[in-house]
Amino acid sequence: MELDWLETFLAVVDRGGFTAASEQVHRSQSRVSAHIAGLERELGVRLIDRSHRPATLTAAGQVFARHAREIVSGIGSARSAVGALRAMEQESLSVLTTPCIGAALFPAVVAGLAEQLPGVRVVLSEQCWHDVERRFPADGIVVAVLPTLPHPLAPGLQERLLWRERIRVVVPEDHRLAREGAPVPPEQLVTYPLVVAGATGEAEPELLHLLAARGLAAAPRVTVDNPSTVVAMVREGVGVGVLNGVAVEHADTTGLATLDIDDPDMVREVAAYWYDVLVTTGVGAALQRTVLQAPVPRGGTRIGARPASRRPGTGAAQRGVRGLLGR
Numbered sequence: 001m002e003l004d005w006l007e008t009f010l011a012v013v014d015r016g017g018f019t020a021a022s023e024q025v026h027r028s029q030s031r032v033s034a035h036i037a038g039l040e041r042e043l044g045v046r047l048i049d050r051s052h053r054p055a056t057l058t059a060a061g062q063v064f065a066r067h068a069r070e071i072v073s074g075i076g077s078a079r080s081a082v083g084a085l086r087a088m089e090q091e092s093l094s095v096l097t098t099p100c101i102g103a104a105l106f107p108a109v110v111a112g113l114a115e116q117l118p119g120v121r122v123v124l125s126e127q128c129w130h131d132v133e134r135r136f137p138a139d140g141i142v143v144a145v146l147p148t149l150p151h152p153l154a155p156g157l158q159e160r161l162l163w164r165e166r167i168r169v170v171v172p173e174d175h176r177l178a179r180e181g182a183p184v185p186p187e188q189l190v191t192y193p194l195v196v197a198g199a200t201g202e203a204e205p206e207l208l209h210l211l212a213a214r215g216l217a218a219a220p221r222v223t224v225d226n227p228s229t230v231v232a233m234v235r236e237g238v239g240v241g242v243l244n245g246v247a248v249e250h251a252d253t254t255g256l257a258t259l260d261i262d263d264p265d266m267v268r269e270v271a272a273y274w275y276d277v278l279v280t281t282g283v284g285a286a287l288q289r290t291v292l293q294a295p296v297p298r299g300g301t302r303i304g305a306r307p308a309s310r311r312p313g314t315g316a317a318q319r320g321v322r323g324l325l326g327r
Contacts, residue, residue: 003075006068008035009047013065016054039064092121093287096136096144100197100227100247101270102126104297105145112290117283127225136275142284143291144273147206153273160272160292163300167210167266168248169259170234170241177240178257185262186214193221193239195230197247207242210266227251244268249299269303 011021012032022029040047047061057065097106102124110122125139132144136157145162153159169184171177177184177192190211198205211218221239224230227247234241234256243251248258272291279288296302 005035005039006072008032093142094123094140096125096141099126101145104246104250109290109294116286142278148269148271158274161303162270163296164267164269164303165245165300173257183260183262190216190218195222195233195239195241196220197227197230198223245299246297
């Protein structure tokens with residue numbers, strides 16, 4: 001059974017027909033038909049009912065499609081893992097993180113790594129990271145440091161909790177909340193126009209999930225990608241900013257006041273993620289060790305290796321990272 005046959009079969013399934021599939025896989029329609037026929041001969045069953053337009057899967061085809069996807073995905077992941085290992089042999093490492101964590105944690109991490117491996121090269125990917133479990137194999141990621149992912153994690157993906165950080169409120173110094181100087185109750189927070197940071201491509205920021213868990217709803221006036229933009233918006237009087245503690249500590253908040261939220265559970269947790277095959281030896285192991293031993297950034301509190309509190313995942317789509325405060 002050829003890998004090309006599986007890829008062609010899945011193209012027919014996804015595109016709903018032989019003609020559209022031929023365009024996707026860049027093969028003639030007769031070649032596509034030959035691949036499907038080869039699969040059916042090999043399996044001894046009919047996979048596609050050609051009597052309908054568009055063509056439909058038979059019961060056997062539906063079962064086989066699930067396994068075919070796993071096979072094709074597994075081969076792609078294996079190729080990417082080998083590619084990552086090849087890159088590591090040349091002391092080149094790819095890391096997935098966020099702008100906030102990248103600025104707060106990774107200068108010390110890279111400096112420490114460079115002391116051990118003077119020739120090491122590190123690529124920090126700080127954007128479009130919501131589809132984490134796909135990006136590990138697809139982009140050759142060795143280690144990721146991100147706000148905690150919903151469980152269950154993808155098979156084999158390891159997690160180590162690094163720190164917890166409070167959610168903070170940022171306002172101009174002459175704002176009413178700043179004059180009061182007290183922690184802000186969540187029910188009061190939602191009465192203000194909010195400026196929050198979230199993840200590109202995600203439906204809504206994490207703040208909204210935290211508030212919803214308390215029976216509160218909010219519609220932010222502005223949602224941005226970068227914590228520094230939140231601060232700039234607050235400085236211009238656009239609204240009340242909400243950021244994670246590490247972002248606040250590493251932002252220029254001159255002329256602004258930062259306040260706690262009057263709820264000790266309004267927090268986020270940050271963790272390191274990896275697959276063991278990429279961190280058992282060499283530069284991968286050095287990177288993982290340096291990340292796990294790095295000092296917690298200002299604004300965070302180390303929490304050890306206890307289980308994190310998180311929303312349960314309910315499938316591949318929800319296992320990607322949701323919008324996260326301060327990123």
